[in-house]
Amino acid sequence: MNGPPVSAAAPAAAPSVPHRPLARWVARLGAGPLESGGHRVTGLVNDGAERTDARSLPLFQDPAWRRVCLTARRGGAPAVPALALHHPGRGTAYVELDDYGRPLRASTAGTELVARIEARWDVPPSEPDVVRVLSGESLDLRHVLLYRLADESEPPPVLFHSLPWAGLEAVVDNVLSMLDTAGSAERPAFELRHWFTPAATRLAGPLAVLERGMREGREPLVLRREAAALLTGLLAARPERIPGATTRRLALLAERLGAQDPLLRHTARVITVRLRPGGSDRRLASPSLALRMDPVLPAAARTTGSGYRTTVRDESFELRADHTPGGRVRVMLTVPAPPGTDEGAWTTSPDGLVAPLTIRSAETGTARLWIALRAKENSLLGVLELFSRPSRLDLVADEPAVPFTALRSVPAAGLVPSLRASSAATLRLWERAAAALPAGHPVSVALRLHRDEATR
Template sequence: MTDHRPLSVWTATVRLPGASASSWPHVFVVNDGDERADARYLAKFAHGWQRRAVPVDAERSALGLVHTATGETVVELDEMAVPLAISETGLRVLSRIERHWPDVVPDAAELRVLGNEPVDIRRLLLARLADEARPPAELFHLLPWHLVGQLAENLTNALEEAETTDTTPVIQLRHWFRPVGSRFTASLEQLDEGVREHDRGLIRVAATSLCARLGELDTARLPVMTRQALAALTDTLARDNRFLGHAAARAAARLRHGEDRSSRHGVRMATHLVDAADSSSHVRRESTEFERPPFTLRLTVSATGRVTLSARTLLASDEEARIARDYGVVLLPVRITDAQSSNRYWLTLQASGTYLGGTISLPLPTGDFVEADVDGPPAGIADAGTLDTDEVERSVPAVTAYSALQQWELVARSLPATHPLRDVIERAAQ
């Protein structure tokens, strides 16, 4: 007989051996008194438990478990410590899936049954499948995607028509879509808050994270209509902020086509220079330029043993003020790959005259090639606290201009005095 385990983080004992079938506690004691524990991994549930529907009242049952030897019965709870309701037919489908875990795919009839169960039941099942198995992408279509599509459409309309969403009901996506991965729904809700508050800084931060997270998503887990609504939103975000151009285009391509039909690979150069390269300056070097809208990037290999990567874009007359307001400091993520490693760096971009640009310089790798590409949307000071420590530590010493170093110092000063990244930047800048 297959042992069953909790699907939820919280459980509560509702009947002990010898108690009546209708015996319920006045107050639930979560996880035997340890609310910080995760019931899914408690030793208590390692063996001997079977899935049950535990009666709540004459008409409702809750998702539960019973121990075959002791008779102890528990109900599974949501994050508000409310028993998770389930129907008898839903329980039968869930029990069959658990008995054959993880090598089971619900048929069409079972999917219809699960689709009629409360969303928390569907979310918990998918979360466990995502953690422990490789479920078909179509299973994730059980989630309430109509909410995501409606929110995306609301935001597209608000941004395109410069309308307020103040009178539009707030759509809460909660944690229901976490099993899908990439946490893009949190960015959607943050974007909605920024639009409602008319907060351009918050809109910029949310749009940046949304484009980045959609670019990492397994889009097959989303229904077609939802993908279309999100792709339309990313198009609008790129028109609202052209610095999101490349990241938004990649995200939209993945949503529309299931793959990135823009550039999926960086630009590669050989590290061995031909003899005739740049003889006029007496320093052999070769360069190649490539476009990642709105930026033009130049990768240069030099006989001095350095490889440099620069990015720049022409600024409109009013954009320098917008950059100062929305970004503070523009940090462009790039990836440098060679035969031994692939590392992410952050270019600090400064406005100079009519251009926004910046450069990093690194030792030439020992292999026979070096590859470079943009690795996401540009970030700003408001995002700095979430940057990876190792990425920043190797990026600061790679700057080629004192003004770029000053930009990093500005980033450091924006962080709390106790933030670990502040110390990393200050040490690397010395």
């Protein structure tokens, strides 16, 4: 190279971690005179180790690497200002690459900001100028920086406000408009893609699929499934990482989806309480279906031998747990019956419905079981039989029920504990669902695994 590249401003204190790649891929820049239009990429991606995350390459464990902004180009593409790393002692430089193998765009100010954040990786700065500069950088740089921060530290929530939330709001507005008028809408100009995953997983993907499905007139079953997936993602999202204007739109969308389908109503109510402004003051009023089971029964239950029942309700939704002196916990979940099949309704699936139950304990951490639901009068009822553990159990049933077919992304081994906790009558619901699903579906495979266990 023709002299050393221009480096980002040196931090006041030594960085707590070496400057390492943010992107998964890097490539070495050619040495010697400047190529016309910028530095030329000459090296292989990750020096030939393409399947290795560049951040873990031994090369970059040397603390001498420094952040730089270089004008770089690869192949016949135009040169662009890009994020790079320079080793002063070796005189070598590597440019970071985006998902398409192109130099990762970054301005000089953006590069200096990355160096500043890396110097305080465990407690990144969050002043207004940080968010302002980051908001002006390329989407690739914003995504990869925030992804690394979220994975390796606990960054200030305001940093995630630099993501392109206006684009997500436009997609939400499209869905709201189609729900209100049942009319068509123009295709959004902004493609959501993976840009929002550092702030919230399972949000942008289901939202984009739901919007496209409504715009293209997909069948109600598909729309209900994606609406349930979107609400499940919103339930897990951290509201402080999402700007206020966006949370208000998302809360309104959750309300409308809950009004569209009774099975989604409880989840929508929990989400709107969390996303409304001033939500920190309203958490006590949350309608969450959450129960806490102590390992030791109350004295009255121990002396009578009758067991102990706890119940929580939200309109037509109910979670009940019976804790017996023998150490068993019988969990019963009641939800409204699915909507009818008249024109315009969001219908359920012929393979039946299953509801997720989250179980938390200090002994085993967090686990998820699935409750098969059967019709009972005007409701759906599901039952699981659990053994109480020597630590307190928290049971939460806020996620919406979904068709068995939606379990296609759950590993079969992860469904076996739910089968172990099922009665003979409940197992028949799983078998009926498996008969309507492909042979290789996780539900079918889990049933085979469960039968193999029983015959050992």
